[in-house]
Amino acid sequence: MSRKKKPIDIFLQPGEYFVADAGYQIRTMLGSCVSITLWHPATRQGAMSHFLLPTRGASKPKQTLDARYGDEALKLMLIELQRLGIPSAQCQGKIFGGGNMFPGNLRSGALNVGQRNGEAALTLLREHGIPVMSESLFGIGHRQIVFDVSNGDVWSHQVMPIGTDSGDKGDLL
Structure with a gap:
């Protein structure tokens, strides 16, 4: 009788990215930051x-790509996936995060960092022809994210700050 092998667990810090096969699950915790997941169903890589x-921004010259920035993080992931023979157009995208961590401190009508990050992620995937299969963006509080590369599932658990009446919200996307 064969046992299902437990996946290798990777935790991403801010400014990191990881490319993996079906033997991995990737997790992180997001506030105003955003995670993009890309998954290729035929090869079960992501x-x-x-x-x-x-x-x-245009003010700083780009020496090397830096995953702290959404546009560059996506480029880094796409380069790695292309090395594996995976065209970006065959990937499925999911987007998470962009939470407002300080809702009482936002000026009326101003976009917060999380909002800008989430909107940028949606635009980036659209520009690269990658379909967005699901998203869990914006709102108040932080999210815990777990990406199971073996099947493309992403579990998102949003945690509201103490003192809000929204409570916790967890979804499999």
Whole structure:
């Protein structure tokens, strides 16, 4: 009788990304940061990022790609997937995070960092022709994310700050 092998667990810190096969699950915790997951169903390979800001901006020259920035994190993941023979258009995308960690401190009408990150992620995937299969974006509080590369499932658990009446919310996406 064969036992299912337990996946190797990887935890992403802010500014990191990881490309893996079906033997891995990738997890992280997000506040205003955003994670993009990419999954290729035929090969059961995928990637996940944890970025802090949408872009580095034009003011700083790009020496090397830096996964702290959404546009560069996606490029890094796509480069690695292409090395594995996986075209970006065959990937399925999911997006998580972009929470408002300090809801009482936001000026009226101003976009918070989480909102900018989430909108950038949606735009980036659209520009690369990667379909967004699901998303869990914005709101108040942080999220715990677990990406099972073996089947493409992502578990998202949103935790509201103490003192809010929304409670915890967990979803399999």
